[in-house]
Amino acid sequence: MMVAGPPDSHRIVITGIGLTAPNGNSPKDFRESLLAGRSGVTPYEIRYVGATLAGVCRFDELKYQKKKEVRRGTRAGSVGIYCTHEAIADSGVDWDHLDRAQVGVYVGVTEHGNVETENEIYELKGFDYDTKFWSHHHNPRTVANNPAGEISLNLGITGPHYTIGAACAAGNAGLIQGVQMLRLGEVDLALAGGVSESIHTFGIFASFKSQGALASHTDPTKASRPFDTRRNGIVVAEGGCMYVLERFADAKARGARIYGEIVGYHMNSDASDFVLPNPERQAECIERALGKAGLSPDDIDIVSTHATGTASGDSQECQALRRVFEHAPRTLFNNAKSFIGHAMGAAGALELAGNLAAFDDRVCHATINVDELDPECALPGLVTNQPREMQRARTVLNNSFGMLGINSVLIVRRI
């Protein structure tokens, strides 16, 4: 497994994590929920769609924002601000004496602006669609960089900030952008990850429903069930996860605790369909990420799958995984969406965070709600319903795929 790696200045490590998930508002609480089989999916109502299910976060927005900031900004902004503060505190970096012009903010989003646009149109209806009642807050709330911009405003970061729009591959894409900017020397510290406010737009629920891809179940905690024969779609969730990324040399110099090194990544495109995934391109994406990391499939200890609980998507990802990991009998596979639903732009970042603790406790969390495993999803190393102790936990490979055929894979190795 040892390969000649890049110089320390090109090795990028994770030194801080901050998150909010429907079943935990810190990496520790989230991990505990994943090991305890605790779901974060609850009954939920949203205008026009009515009663449905969602993964809802319950973090304290006012921990790091004034009421006025919350009122003026967006939910995605609040999620990002909470996660970023928590990540910085977790990293132990000397924030007060840091050159904030050398800090970059890279936030993955699936979509942004739908929530505020829907809200404004709803308000405007009460004024017979007279646009002089349209809010002056609409543009700053809906510009695509909003969630990252709110982080920079709140924390006084004067380096670059922007979002990376990458559908449900966005969490990984945010991290990849951070890695690249550190390697290019554009910044000295990257705050990177993904956020989602998607449960506050009725459109996403209605669209999945029209597509026949919105999950339903009498027991909300059973609704998100990737790989199970009775899976019937996606549970939409909100959430966020931001990481502090640094060059290994800098982290080592300040004696930082290092969660792991991002040793490989890749992004590619299916170029085949608006919504249907493409197992061949997914497999290629995984293989190229492995290639960049100088690892073979057998070197991967945990694969955090993307599977969302749709009929075709899960089995197609399993096709890709079978192809790549055919000769990797020790590799385990799990899934965090079965606990929290699909946190969209935050999904990849959150799912990675849920697995990094395995480097310390050598336990692979499960994918829950597998009552009857779909034979098409029966990967030999799939960890169903109960966590599994591992002989070895040194690498996590994180899959995140999205609409329009966007694929992202990230590999983290323990140091």
Added chain:
Amino acid sequence: MTTTDIRGAVLEILENIAPDEDLSELKDDVPFREQLELDSMDFLDIVMELRKRYRVQVPEDDYLELRSMASTVAYLEPLMKDT
């Protein structure tokens, strides 16, 4: 609306726009900006809320009339007396 009612209406709008501020000590003759953390977007909020809640249209040329509670109430009195 009476003068007192109008003052109450403006205060309600301010409570919404500046939720972190203590408005109990607000001095009517002192400009809002000297007492509260208000920026241009907040002033536009006052204008928008007057429009939404009371259908009062404040033209841009008159924005300066909204600089303090006293000047705002004086400006709004003829516009809101029949509200």
